Amino acid sequence: MTDTGRVYIREARVEDSPALSRICLLTGDAGQSAEHLYEFGELVGLMYAEPYVHLPAGFGFVMVDPSKSDAVVGYVLGTADTRLFEQQASESWFPEVQKRYPHPPRHPQDPNRPLRPADERYIRIIHNPPRASDLQIAFSPAHLHIDILPEYQRQGWGRRLMARAIDHLKERGLDRLWLGLDPRNESAKRFYQRLGFEGLEGAPDGVMGLNF
């Protein structure tokens, strides 16, 4: 285990984008690394991490490790207004990303080269981004994502990052949030349950909510 004593939390910035995408990929297969599944590993972060630091409706906090040249080693990213965030993403995030990865999905550098199934699936997703259900929005306009690199897990940082995000949402007058997880990710489910999250009745499997 690393000495994580000097790790601290600060607000996320646009310049953190590559690190956020990297963490997203390294935790992207139900909590484990998804690196082996992709040729274009940035796709996961382009969908689930980077928009939160680029769009005005997003917010984020990151863990920084001074003993690793101030590397970003974990994050919580979210929005206090999911519908506004979705609108901003469709107007000023996805069009650029879609240009980089055109539809119908094909290899961006060589159309004759087959795409890997995970890359193809994400290219389809960025051309048709999912919207939160009305039920989720009725529960709360706020949602978030949290991911921490393996060597910093199970040392209280998830709880601390979540507390920072909750303070941020409280300052905006909110008292609930929801998030989605891969139903295969039993470990994350136990973490969320420990923090008081419960499944949202009527929502898809893996959507959990918290009253705070």
Ligand SMILES: CC(C)(COP(=O)(O)OP(=O)(O)OC[C@H]1O[C@@H](n2cnc3c(N)ncnc32)[C@H](O)[C@@H]1OP(=O)(O)O)[C@@H](O)C(=O)NCCC(=O)NCCS
């Ligand atoms: C899930 C994750 C964010 C949790 O953060 P963490 O720093 O490891 O968790 P913490 O150490 O803050 O744990 C907080 C509490 O949850 C409990 N907990 C955490 N993981 C647990 C697990 N797998 N099983 C049971 N309890 C768990 C801890 O025991 C702790 O309880 P306590 O404070 O009452 O003693 C982190 O492990 C992670 O990033 N995992 C990989 C990516 C991932 O799955 N992200 C979620 C995607 S939806």
